[in-house]
Amino acid sequence: xxxxxxxxxxxxxxxxxxxxxETGKRLADMGFTKGARGRIxxxxxxxxxxxxxxxxxxxxxxxxxxxxxxxxxxxxAGRGRGGRGRAGHRGWLANGR
Amino acid sequence: xxxxxxxxxxxxxxxxxxxxxxxxxxxxxxxxxxAHHKVGNYPGVTVEKREGSRxxxxxxxxxxxxxxxxxxxxxxxxxxxxxxxxxxxxxxxIVDVMDSTNLSRHLYLCLQFQELGIPVIGALNMSDEAxxxxxxxxxxxxxxVLGIPMIKTVGPKGSGMDDLLDAIDRTADTMNGKTxxxxxxxxxxxxKLAALEAAVSADAAFIAKFPARxxxxxxxxxxxxxxxxxxxxxxxAMIAARAKEASAWIDxxxxxxxxxxxxxxxxxYIRGAVKExxxxxxxxxxxxxxxxxKVVMNRFLALPIFVGVLWSVFQITFALGEYPMAxxxxxxxxxxxxxxxxxxxxxxxxxxxxxxxxxVGGVFSFVPLIVILFFLLSLLExxxxxxxxxxATDKILHTFGLHGQSVFPMMLGFxxxxxxxxxxxxxxxxxxxxxxxxxxxxxxxxAKLPVHVLLAAAFFPNNAGNMVMLIYAxxxxxxxxxxxxxxxxVLRGEATPFVMELPPYRAPTVRGVLWHVWEKTWHxxxxxxxxILASSVLIWAVTTFPSYEPTDSELASAEATFLAGSPGxxxxxxxxxxxxxxxxxxxxxxxxxxxxRFIEPVFRxxxxxxxxxxxxxxxxxxxxxxVSTLGVLYSVGTEESEESEGLREALRNDPNxxxxxxxxxxLFTLVIPPCFAALAAIKAxxxxxxxxxxxxxxxxxxxxxxxxxxxxxxLAGLA
Numbered sequence: 001x002x003x004x005x006x007x008x009x010x011x012x013x014x015x016x017x018x019x020x021x022e023t024g025k026r027l028a029d030m031g032f033t034k035g036a037r038g039r040i041x042x043x044x045x046x047x048x049x050x051x052x053x054x055x056x057x058x059x060x061x062x063x064x065x066x067x068x069x070x071x072x073x074x075x076x077a078g079r080g081r082g083g084r085g086r087a088g089h090r091g092w093l094a095n096g097r
Numbered sequence: 098x099x100x101x102x103x104x105x106x107x108x109x110x111x112x113x114x115x116x117x118x119x120x121x122x123x124x125x126x127x128x129x130x131x132a133h134h135k136v137g138n139y140p141g142v143t144v145e146k147r148e149g150s151r152x153x154x155x156x157x158x159x160x161x162x163x164x165x166x167x168x169x170x171x172x173x174x175x176x177x178x179x180x181x182x183x184x185x186x187x188x189x190x191i192v193d194v195m196d197s198t199n200l201s202r203h204l205y206l207c208l209q210f211q212e213l214g215i216p217v218i219g220a221l222n223m224s225d226e227a228x229x230x231x232x233x234x235x236x237x238x239x240x241x242v243l244g245i246p247m248i249k250t251v252g253p254k255g256s257g258m259d260d261l262l263d264a265i266d267r268t269a270d271t272m273n274g275k276t277x278x279x280x281x282x283x284x285x286x287x288x289k290l291a292a293l294e295a296a297v298s299a300d301a302a303f304i305a306k307f308p309a310r311x312x313x314x315x316x317x318x319x320x321x322x323x324x325x326x327x328x329x330x331x332x333x334a335m336i337a338a339r340a341k342e343a344s345a346w347i348d349x350x351x352x353x354x355x356x357x358x359x360x361x362x363x364x365x366y367i368r369g370a371v372k373e374x375x376x377x378x379x380x381x382x383x384x385x386x387x388x389x390x391k392v393v394m395n396r397f398l399a400l401p402i403f404v405g406v407l408w409s410v411f412q413i414t415f416a417l418g419e420y421p422m423a424x425x426x427x428x429x430x431x432x433x434x435x436x437x438x439x440x441x442x443x444x445x446x447x448x449x450x451x452x453x454x455x456x457v458g459g460v461f462s463f464v465p466l467i468v469i470l471f472f473l474l475s476l477l478e479x480x481x482x483x484x485x486x487x488x489a490t491d492k493i494l495h496t497f498g499l500h501g502q503s504v505f506p507m508m509l510g511f512x513x514x515x516x517x518x519x520x521x522x523x524x525x526x527x528x529x530x531x532x533x534x535x536x537x538x539x540x541x542x543x544a545k546l547p548v549h550v551l552l553a554a555a556f557f558p559n560n561a562g563n564m565v566m567l568i569y570a571x572x573x574x575x576x577x578x579x580x581x582x583x584x585x586x587v588l589r590g591e592a593t594p595f596v597m598e599l600p601p602y603r604a605p606t607v608r609g610v611l612w613h614v615w616e617k618t619w620h621x622x623x624x625x626x627x628x629i630l631a632s633s634v635l636i637w638a639v640t641t642f643p644s645y646e647p648t649d650s651e652l653a654s655a656e657a658t659f660l661a662g663s664p665g666x667x668x669x670x671x672x673x674x675x676x677x678x679x680x681x682x683x684x685x686x687x688x689x690x691x692x693x694r695f696i697e698p699v700f701r702x703x704x705x706x707x708x709x710x711x712x713x714x715x716x717x718x719x720x721x722x723x724v725s726t727l728g729v730l731y732s733v734g735t736e737e738s739e740e741s742e743g744l745r746e747a748l749r750n751d752p753n754x755x756x757x758x759x760x761x762x763x764l765f766t767l768v769i770p771p772c773f774a775a776l777a778a779i780k781a782x783x784x785x786x787x788x789x790x791x792x793x794x795x796x797x798x799x800x801x802x803x804x805x806x807x808x809x810x811x812l813a814g815l816a
Binding site for chain 1: 167199202397
């Protein structure tokens with residue numbers, strides 16, 4: 001499951017980042033690291049960016065990048081939107097390398 | 098602000114002010130340096146460099162404000178600039194400005210500064226906001242855990258500055274560099290780091306330039322720039338091989354990339370420190386930012402609100418700008434008249450009145466519009482709305498290969514391309530920045546509007562407004578389409594991630610907004626004062642020389658034609674008529690006229706005659722000049738061309754002109770390369786190579802589109 005596949009209001013705990021190196025490092029720099037807790041604040045229109053609260057800070061992240069952040073646990077609170085598995089999105093999501 | 102000093106008594110200090118974006122770094126810089134600062138650029142790049150100084154108790158502090166960054170990797174220009182500055186100049190102390198309401202992420206950067214081996218002092222900025230949010234920070238405990246002195250500050254109020262300077266003094270006076278703490282990355286990684294550090298330290302000359310610990314960390318993080326630096330090390334190749342081996346081991350051992358493991362270890366270390374030093378008393382149950390964002394960032398409302406905000410900005414700009422614009426115009430008209438009266442008739446007077454005052458004045462009258470537009474946009478930026486605009490538009494822009502952050506520069510492009518091109522500096526990825534700059538000229542600027550209005554009113558009298566809107570819309574579509582094309586061809590590469598912090602709304606400070614307005618306006622005035630002056634003079638010269646006096650027979654035939662058309666005209670009317678005919682003949686026989694005839698065959702497929710060729714050439718000085726040139730070429734004089742029916746009538750009566758041709762000309766004016774000032778801005782930002790590319794691309798596209806539409810339209814019987 002990734003943070004792109006859960007619903008508005010859902011809380012999550014980050015497990016790993018599966019993105020190309022540069023983007024992955026950038027997300028890690030912003031605090032998307034294993035064990036970090038966050039919440040989906042809102043999603044943009046028609047697959048637009050997501051607003052994610054990570055700790056005390058709000059971060060906007062494009063859905064395609066959000067799809068590369070896997071989570072280990074969802075503390076459902078929102079309207080749920082699970083099961084929207086979109087593996088292979090855009091092709092460059094290949095695990096690590 | 099400056100005390101009298103006996104300079105250097107205690108050793109002057111070079112301070113680097115660094116930190117994340119949105120931490121209030123500029124407010125701290127202003128509070129520390131007062132009015133004493135200068136703005137320049139870092140060598141070779143277009144990142145702004147601010148320097149200032151402060152003296153206190155006989156010590157001078159030279160402060161450099163570094164760009165806001167998230168990490169010390171080297172993915173963006175800002176990061177490279179910051180990192181190279183710190184490594185090459187080795188300031189005595191780094192002051193890291195952090196947002197107290199969001200410390201974990203800001204401490205992440207702080208720890209990376211610490212690894213550079215330069216003493217770091219943390220300024221816990223916005224401490225008042227943190228207190229209001231119920232975040233209690235024990236700065237002493239935090240400082241002890243991390244080994245970094247921490248000082249609470251409030252930038253806009255200037256509070257905490259003395260404490261900060263005291264801490265700087267204490268650190269400077271007790272510098273021994275031995276007892277500093279550092280992030281502990283866990284036993285396995287530390288073992289690898291120690292081995293690399295030892296190997297790096299073998300070259301004494303090398304570690305005088307690059308701190309061994311920092312380099313070891315960066316090598317494990319597979320940082321390409323760190324590997325490049327190794328080229329200067331005696332054992333460079335061996336160390337590089339060992340580092341690759343070590344990070345490959347970490348990849349395998351942890352089951353994920355080493356650089357991500359390093360980030361996680363840093364955040365783990367920070368979590369430990371934060372647990373000891375920070376307590377959150379209460380969660381505020383109401384957040385104004387959240388309440389506003391419920392509407393402004395609403396899934397369905399975000400885009401309409403953005404369009405509404407944009408529309409209001411333009412309405413206000415043009416409504417308020419009208420008055421000062423008129424004052425400027427009359428000021429320059431008065432100057433022109435004054436010069437006409439004072440100076441004797443001749444080429445010098447013509448140069449001053451028509452070339453300099455007319456040319457620069459025409460462009461300077463846009464200054465009030467630009468100041469107002471920039472004021473409003475700076476206000477939106479300082480409030481925090483521009484991040485929301487990026488959120489609202491990223492989906493659309495990304496589809497076409499642009500970025501959510503392209504939206505602000507592109508909006509500026511509707512006003513003037515020059516500041517818009519410079520505003521593209523906020524884009525961190527070079528490819529995004531290039532593509533944004535290349536498509537900005539398609540956003541129809543304020544100076545192209547008079548051309549559209551003239552032609553639409555003359556040939557589409559019932560639909561003039563819609564035609565102008567259509568041209569603007571075509572411009573936006575061309576910008577998006579070209580961006581898509583460029584990203585598929587010359588600027589191919591991986592998509593830049595859209596990962597941006599969403600700062601809370603903040604009340605803008607008068608000083609901050611005015612500073613931003615001044616900065617942007619000053620760029621424009623500098624351009625208007627130099628490039629536009631030069632190009633005005635150039636265009637004046639090619640339209641004036643070689644000088645031409647009409648022959649008696651030409652004048653006689655013009656008079657006869659005029660009298661045949663309007664019998665009973667007074668002598669004054671006849672004289673005025675002859676004057677415009679003289680101007681027309683002078684222009685037709687000038688270098689520009691000759692050139693227009695020379696290139697006429699090239700423009701034939703678009704249906705253009707030499708007159709449109711000349712107008713296109715003069716338009717490079719400033720696009721609105723196209724209108725006054727047509728005014729001269731169609732013998733109605735420059736003054737009347739914009740307001741009166743005269744030029745429209747003359748164009749309609751010319752057999753060559755049809756609605757089809759008018760549309761092609763509007764489109765051509767929109768698409769072809771922008772004025773010299775904008776071209777100079779492209780050159781300054783991207784260099785000659787991209788300028789050449791942009792010029793060829795726009796000219797080619799403009800010509801091809803114009804020719805295609807004219808030819809197809811002609812076949813369809815529209816001409």
